[in-house]
Amino acid sequence: MSKKQDNKKQDEVETTGHSWDGIEEFNNPLPKWWVWCLYATIVWAILYTIAYPAWPMIKGATPGLLGYSTRAEVAEDIAAVDAANAELIAKLAAVDLTTITDDAELHGFAVNGGGAIFRANCSQCHGSGAAGTTGFPNLLDDDWLWGGTIEDIVYTVTHGVRNEQSLDSRYSEMTAFDEILTDEEITGVVNHVLAISGQDHDPAAAELGATVFYDNCAACHGDAGEGMDALGAPTLTDAIWLYGGDEATITETVRYARFGVMPAWSAEYRVGSGLDQAEINAVAAYVHQLGGGE
Amino acid sequence: MSSSETPPSLYEAREPVFPRKVKGTFRSLKWLIMLATLGVYYITPWIRWDRGPALPDQAVLIDLANRRFFFFWIEIWPHEFYFIAGLLIMAGLGLFLFTSALGRVWCGYTCPQTVWTDLFIATERWLEGDRNARVRLWKSKWDLKKWRLRLSKWFIWVIIGLSTGGAWVFYFTDAPTLAVGLLNGTAHPAAYTTMAILALATVFFGGIAREQVCIYACPWPRIQAAMMDEDTITIGYREWRGEPRKDSDAVQSGEPMGDCIDCMACVNVCPMGIDIRDGQQMECITCGLCIDACDDIMAKTGKPRGLVDYFALKDEPVERAGGAPLPVWKHVFRPRTILYTVLWSLVGFGLLFALFIRSEIDMTVAPVRNPQFVTLSDGSIRNAYDIRLRNMYGDMREFEITATSDAVLRVEVEGEEASDTIVTVAADETTLVRVYVMSGRGEAASAAERTDIRFWVEDLESGDRSHQDTIFNGKGN
Structure with a gap:
């Protein structure tokens, strides 16, 4: 950026030679490297659109030479998380639930995962906060129809209540006394x-x-x-x-009388949409620590 | 179109600058400042500071993974980020103050771009010789000598760049551990990548781009103009003393010669490649090297120093008329600089005050609202709260949680015995606990819709206390 050593004064800026109605256009030239940076970005943009998904077509966009896709990346991330958790999940499926609180890492994993399973599968009846509503038990309190130990909860989740899916479901039937008693x-x-x-x-x-x-x-x-x-x-x-x-x-x-029902959640009885043993244990651990577990 | 000639180019190549070596007051000052700033930058991560076994012993450490900032005896948590914001505001106001008082003194002396460029030019001069030798080398063919000089220069630049990037990564993790890891190849890839990027950036900005960063890339010089006025000390050429200079048309036609002998010393030493005699201009970073160069010449020609000098624009008409300039302090102390100083001090005192009153323990209380309350089988009403306890001490502490209210309430901690409301919080950690508060059947808080309650947490060791107000939801009937 050296000013020429010819004592050129500041006001003697070169003109481009363009003149309209006596108005001249000054030439304050851009540095060359700046222009090259501009060209470099253009080249980069072209190469980028070739390498990565870019141009919208009728069905989807051009895939790009590198075959990159955000969807595949998400799938990879999910697979990586599953792989990282595989050991914990195996441990959770086999754990003696009465001692699960001794293993803080496993318990934390079970409670967090169980919370997600609860919100996806149980909250429709029991409420997102597990407070239940009329006819659907509140899981936060200290009163349990079928027992509130963690093993009782696992049984209830696995087999459900008064359903025909599992022969082992919790079952009882109150008599309707309307025509029996005066x-x-x-x-x-x-x-x-x-x-x-x-x-x-x-x-x-x-x-x-x-x-x-x-x-x-x-x-x-x-x-x-x-x-x-x-x-x-x-x-x-x-x-x-x-x-x-x-x-x-x-x-x-x-x-x-009353006849409240609950589905059997084990994959054995709900083929395709049921919960496996680790998931049942997780949701039981979650429900057990909500404030009412025995 | 009035012209049919070939139009001039709209783009121009960079004119390389070959600053000449110079000695003098301001050059010495610049060396000192370079020594201090680079010294602080390179050495700081290596200072140790004992904080006990649970915390790192590096005096200045930005621990991003654990979200802590350590500065000697001060530890900043993420919720105290306002300290950083406050320091940035102080840095901003400090720049305003110095710019309005002394012009682009930041640019000329302390800006990293200037300091590193200075260092890179010094390296270049040491290897390739002074200005004339460097101009010759630049013009010469790429023979063996040129390759040797260029390659050894680039090699040293890369070493400087690597140590710059290296110093940077040491601020973010334990420096000795990382240094060993870097050498035996076991350090985290992020460390190598950061170092490589910073090394290349340093070489590029300080070695190759140099003054172009200040002229084209940096926004600060454009903003600075807003803070300068006629009292701001800046560099200028006393043209009423210097002109007409030697060999000019005026002198040749018989006018008496001014002090300027047109030796180009001021131009040759300028790292920005400008001629200060054209007046104060956009490129000038007011580094003072032209003053040193000119003073040297004035001493040799037996003229008083200061033909090129720091002065305020306001003095120009006075000096032109033969008067004496105002003393510097009269330029510096004016409402504007005093205002900046006051604002700067206010923020500074505010931060100091906040630092001294901040508590080492604290808690946040989040009432569980889904559901607002639970009826227990004995008819009592229970509310749940998620309480996060914060222990900023360097050792494990026991916190006791209690609640005070007009109504009678019982407090229990999830996972603890009914009478035990003491929670252990690890050193320099937070712990989330679920706390249940119960009101018996028919009692005031059960029947009321809402009852104000206040949670207290007490560190049993130091006796520090902290509290949070919240509400207890009852049946409301």
Whole structure:
């Protein structure tokens, strides 16, 4: 960028020789290397479009000589992650679940993976936060219909509840007492249930209901209404109600019974869309640590 | 079109610059600054600083993998990035201050581009000789001697470039470990790649592109003009003293000669390849080498120094009229520079204050909102919170989590016994725990829609405490 050593003054800028209506065009030349950089980028762009997918055609774009595709790269990345996790997944499928919390890495892997499986497969009924809704159990609380140990949860997930897919599914059936008991007896037993769960009730009706309860309900729900996990018979003395704990809802339950179902998630029963053992263990570990696991 | 001649070229090749060797005050100052800046840059990663077994013992370390920045006794976490932002703002304001007071002093003395270019030119001069020898070499054919000189120059440039890139990677990981790894070939490929890129960039910018970076690539000189005014100290030629120069038409026609003997010393030493006698111009980085060159000539011709000199534009009419210029401090202390100094100091004090009041422990509380609460079988209401505990100490600490509220609440930590709310947090780490807060059946917080609560975390060893306010959701009936 040397200014010529001819004492040329600043205002003596060369002109291009172009002149319109007496207005001249100055020539402040660009450095040559700058122009070469421009040409280099053009050459680069052409080579790039040859080497990589570039030109849009009717069906897809030109593939490029290097055969690169972002989709293939994603597939590779996924395969790499699977390969990296293969050891953990094998370990998870074979682990004794009662001691899974001892292995922090495996437990973390199971809980994170289980969370994803839960959101994909379970959240439709149990809710994305696992809080359930009417008829679909809340998995965060400390009340379990079929048991809340991690092994109980694995069994429930594998075989489901009251389905015809797995012969080993959790199964029980409440009787609909609408045509078995008189209206008076039903009112009585409902008031008895209200009484044992600590709610407002009619003491006289409840007294009658106690006998009715003992004769008809205690076989499954227990003498004191404490429930029975083996039969999926809910505890009637606590504050948790799957369908609702008010008089009208309990009456409806007694009259017409309930029959909640859950699919069997094992791939054995859901061919093509089921969960393998590692996935079942993962989702069980996830549900178990939500706050209610036993 | 008025002309049918061949039009002049619209593009021009670079005119190579061969700065001559020069001695003097400003050259010495530049050597000192080069020694200091490059010394700090190359040596800093090797300084050790003991922080205990859990933390690295490198005094200055940007640990990207673990997201920590260590600076002697200070450790910066990612959430404290405002310190870096603050330092950058201070650097910006500092540049504004120096530019408005002393012109392009950053460009002339401390800019890495200038310092490395200076170093590369010094190498070139040492190998190939001074200006005239280099011009001859440049014009000569590519014979054995030229190849030998060029190759040895490029070799030394690449060595300088490699050590520059090498010093850079040492800031990001333990320097001695990496140095051994680099030598025996076991270092991470990223280290080699970074070094190679930086080595090539250094050779390219400092050895080949040189002044073109300042003229064409750097935006800073274009912005600097906005900070300069008539009081800014800059380099100029006292043409009222120098002109008419020797051999000019005016002198030949009998006018008395000025001080300038047109020896071209100022032009020959200029690393930007300009003639300062044309006035202050875009390319000038105010490095002061032309002042040294001219002072040397003035001493030889028995004239006072300062024909080319640092001065403020405001003094020009005064000096032209024969008056004395204002002392430098009167140019430097003016509202604009004082304002920049005040702003710079405010940011600086703010950062220092923030540094001294920052807490070594902290927590963030994220209430779980899906669902807002859970009813337990005994009828009590439970809320869950994800609490992240932060331990910035260099050793493991035990944190106790408690909650205070107007209502009666019980606190439990997931995975711990009911009465145990102490969580161990590893040195220089964070730990995420799920905390459950319970309110009994029918109690105030269960019945209310919302209850304010405050979580406390206490480091049992130091007694440091920190708190976060949040809410407890009840049934609201």
